[in-house]
Amino acid sequence: MADATIQHDVIAEHAAPGAYEAPLFGAYSKKVGMWLFLASDSLTFGALLFAFSYNRLSMAAWPTPFGKESIANATIMTACLLSSSLTMVLGVFAAQRHDRAWTRNWLLATMAFGTAFIVLHGMEWTKLIGEGLTLPGFPKIAGNGEYAAVSQAVPQFPACFFGLTAMHMLHVTIGVIYLGVVALRKKFLPILAVLWIGGYFLIPSDNVFHYGIHVLGLGLMLATVILFLKPKDYDAHDVEVSGLYWHFVDLVWMFIFPLVYLMSTKI
Amino acid sequence: MHDVAVHDDSKGQYFWVWGALLLLTAIEVILAYNQVFQPVRMLEVLLVLSIIKSAFIIAYFMHLKFERALMRWMLVFSVSACFVIMYFFFFPDADRILQLGVK
Numbered sequence: 001m002a003d004a005t006i007q008h009d010v011i012a013e014h015a016a017p018g019a020y021e022a023p024l025f026g027a028y029s030k031k032v033g034m035w036l037f038l039a040s041d042s043l044t045f046g047a048l049l050f051a052f053s054y055n056r057l058s059m060a061a062w063p064t065p066f067g068k069e070s071i072a073n074a075t076i077m078t079a080c081l082l083s084s085s086l087t088m089v090l091g092v093f094a095a096q097r098h099d100r101a102w103t104r105n106w107l108l109a110t111m112a113f114g115t116a117f118i119v120l121h122g123m124e125w126t127k128l129i130g131e132g133l134t135l136p137g138f139p140k141i142a143g144n145g146e147y148a149a150v151s152q153a154v155p156q157f158p159a160c161f162f163g164l165t166a167m168h169m170l171h172v173t174i175g176v177i178y179l180g181v182v183a184l185r186k187k188f189l190p191i192l193a194v195l196w197i198g199g200y201f202l203i204p205s206d207n208v209f210h211y212g213i214h215v216l217g218l219g220l221m222l223a224t225v226i227l228f229l230k231p232k233d234y235d236a237h238d239v240e241v242s243g244l245y246w247h248f249v250d251l252v253w254m255f256i257f258p259l260v261y262l263m264s265t266k267i
Numbered sequence: 268m269h270d271v272a273v274h275d276d277s278k279g280q281y282f283w284v285w286g287a288l289l290l291l292t293a294i295e296v297i298l299a300y301n302q303v304f305q306p307v308r309m310l311e312v313l314l315v316l317s318i319i320k321s322a323f324i325i326a327y328f329m330h331l332k333f334e335r336a337l338m339r340w341m342l343v344f345s346v347s348a349c350f351v352i353m354y355f356f357f358f359p360d361a362d363r364i365l366q367l368g369v370k
Contacts (some may be wrong), residue, residue, distance in 0.1 A: 002306050024337070026337035027334060035342060039342060039345065039360045043349055050353050050354070052358045053358075054360075071296065079289060082285060082292070085285070086281060086328075090278070093278060212354065213279070243329075250324060254320045254321050257292075258295055258313035258317050259314075261300075262313055263306070265297070
């Protein structure tokens with residue numbers, strides 16, 4: 001990982017006076033740019049987490065709808081994200097020793113863990129909505145479960161829960177697409193197209209993910225523009241920068257899991 | 268102080284960090300599952316554990332530990348300062364609503 005950091009002295013030695021300015025942080029610009037984006041994105045999630053906590057504190061009768069099954073599910077999701085961070089680190093190591101095959105393999109493993117997280121989260125959402133937890137802006141499901149009463153009594157709960165977890169799920173989905181582009185480049189585009197079209201027709205129309213799957217369509221368009229307008233062979237720096245984004249997604253979940261799930265347990 | 272990032276590249280430490288993160292997650296789940304503390308104390312304990320976990324992720328997985336001191340401190344200080352400001356805006360109001368008994 002020594003090449004990940006620009007040596008200040010080397011630049012100063014080889015540059016003509018005034019031609020280059022030594023980087024302030026001693027890191028290449030893509031990495032600094034990603035860190036700045038992550039700093040700003042952390043404030044987005046910070047605001048959402050504060051809003052959730054604010055509502056939690058200001059409502060004396062905050063619902064606790066998460067039973068054993070939900071907690072077990074969320075724990076497995078957490079393990080998936082933590083494991084994906086490890087495979088991402090191994091992918092960065094492989095990229096730095098120019099081992100293209102293992103870079104791709106570790107990135108694909110990271111994507112698999114991320115996809116498992118999204119699928120498990122989607123199943124959890126579908127179960128909660130089916131039992132009456134109202135998703136803001138989505139037609140109400142005619143469920144008469146205990147969550148219907150929760151939505152009636154404390155509408156802030158489903159609004160905060162779905163708002164926060166949807167934002168995180170969107171970030172995980174973007175992360176999987178980002179890693180797919182870095183790992184497979186143009187070969188990833190038809191895979192993404194099949195997932196998008198297939199998902200749209202396979203998911204029933206009364207399921208929120210029937211509409212949410214269009215995120216993949218938007219990702220496909222963006223990835224196509226990037227890959228055709230600026231085709232390149234992604235190097236170790238690109239893999240490291242994509243890893244920073246991925247670890248950030250993991251990091252945010254470390255706060256969502258205890259605040260949203262563990263503080264609302266119904267054991 | 269070293270201005271340029273210098274660090275150990277051994278993979279073993281990342282497996283240890285991964286294991287520690289899984290262990291801390293297990294502790295969180297056990298504490299919540301058994302409802303060991305009252306809600307406010309539970310929130311404090313879970314937040315402390317989450318901050319420890321996030322510190323591991325930022326320091327090792329995101330390699331911030333191995334970046335220049337200037338980059339480390341600029342990022343940590345600026346983001347932390349923003350969260351502290353947010354805290355002082357949000358929570359006194361939430362507490363005030365509770366005191367007023369607004370439903």
